Amino acid sequence: MENEFVKTFSESYAMKGGEGPHSYAQNSKVQRVGIEAAKSLIQKAIATKFDTNTNSTYSRKQICIADLGCSTGPNTFIAIQCIIEAIELQYKSKDLTIPDFQVFFNDHISNDFNTLFKNFPSNRNYFASGVPGSFYGRLFPKESINVFHSSASLSWISKVPKEITDRSSAAWNKGRIHYTNAPKEVVDAYANQYQKDMEIFLHARAEELVGNGLMALQIPAANDVTFHSEFYWGKKFELLGTCLVDMAKEGKVEEEKVDTFNLPIFFSPLKDLIKILESNDDFIIEQMETIDAKSHFIPVNAQMFASLHRAALEGVIENHFGDEILDELFDRYTKKVMEIPAMLDMQNLNVVALFVLLRRKV
Template sequence: MENLSFAMNGGEGPRSYALNSSFQRSAFEAQKRLIDEAISENLDPTMTFTSSSSKDLITIADLGCSTGPNTFIAMHSITEAIKNHYRRHKLLPAHQTLEFQVFFNDQVSNDFNTLFKNLPPNRSYFACGVPGSFRGRLFPNQSLHFVHSASTLHWLSRVPKDIVDRSSSAWNKGRIHHTDAPKEVGEAYEAQFKEDLENFLNARAEEVVGNGLMALQIPAAPDVVADDNKEIDPGRVFELLGSSLIDMARVGIMTEEKVDSFNLPIFYSPVKGVKAILEENKYFSVEKMEPLNLETFYAAPNVYTFVSLYRVVMEDLIKQHFGGAIVDELFDRFTQKVVEFPDIMNLRKLKIVMLFVLLKRKL
């Protein structure tokens, strides 16, 4: 199957990503301390480009930046932490000024106009947009000092081909995700996740300088699940969305075949699976990997806010497959199911682990 290309909802309206990404912002706030520590403890001031003699220019890439404002918060925090690190250790002569080049990356269909319209006027970095998939090369050889990517790597580059093949044992009929599906479906998703993460690491290995850093935030699943029926798989959200689509097919709004051919390219790998892939990669060392505590930073949303969080990230994907005419009714039906199952909004009950991972490029 072809690689997917879709973006979060653009603009600045009530259904834009810019106004409906509070969860993602909370996740960054939860990892801010870890990024500050990572820079303080691991940033190597002797890093240089192979293609430039400038030792006072730091290049940073935010992969999967969307439209803001979260990426601006992240880039401000990272650049300030680096500046503090240089000041603390007196790493620059008095007459030199540390400069930053920030590359904002997302899919070609991302709303870069909104992103650049809202660039902070008092930013301390030069900004550049880099459209394209981060599964492959985006930057020149050894040109990046610091890479950041948050809540992006659980998105797959494509839907595993076997799960939409009627002749395959992994055919995912009647579902749009691997939750509660036959094991062959989960295995197909897991294999695609492994391929995608390996491609991501291999591409960055060519772009990041020796001793350069990558700070990644990866949504994952716990390795051990409590057997007390109190925990809720985050995939249940996709079950509610999928059942809404099936209900619409049953009343003739679309065909069941159309629903059967739609699967979400999302996989929450068990933590041990993420760790294994990272440790098998020969280019980066794992300096830190620990779960974030989101509860301190994120308040339980109301139903409208919760549905909007999912709509802004899935609407483009849904439109590409079903067309735009079904979107309002789909999310009205989805909203009603969330009302009937409010525990799905309870962060304390969800079986999800937000992993903070710090990688260092080996010399």
């Protein structure tokens, strides 16, 4: 019998832990921009759509909120605070007693929860706990959560599609670590995995939400892209791939290792993502709009650019290659980025965040 509590839907990826120079805690500015851009959207959406009756139906004294893909902070704390303030406002406006809040911070089991816990805001007004595990599976009891939030995490798929590391498959992704500029078969394998994962994600959350419960998601997607080769954001991964191929040529890493390594990251074309959300039967789409994060972007230099990506990608690279290659790999990456200044031009991006507020049907 399958055990739903420990189902391994997913390989384990986590942002770099600790507080060091390469840590996610110190390198989450790009994701922070996403949070800041979405803050007023979330606040307004929750303030308008949160149903204070939801809870009394369940005779529960607390409101349970979960952030999925929380990493080690601080972005997760900003989002949670913003949701709690919006809910409190509703209770206050109706002269109702404000309930206790219980917040669940979720990420992969390899996430650095010790650091997350040390970063808990000292002035928080909620009870906090950490929940390790993949969100491509069940994490919470049935009908136990009032509000889910997830930001910038749903572009990580649960696993690299098997066929792209299979020599005998038409989808074998030799000499690349991502689907950018790859054959159609590779792109399709990624897209299929993404769709399967999203369906599993939505189904699991539907089970865990109370009736009328809300889910506020910011999902990275590719905008105005006809061909995946045009997807500018992906070029960053392509460039990182060329560094690995160079290192293989110099014998610093096994070619076989490079051929079997792929980033489990997919930016769905916006229209396909919307189709997945619209075709789901468990949720009503209360609100949906794209976030223009461009105007919030902070200019970065090549060093910072490489550091931001190292924080996000180091875990999955280390898992496959070991940690010896990291410094050299990202040194090479920094140099290549320096040679292509357009890479740093955040105005030039065709990545977008889709903000969607979903309500669980009763």
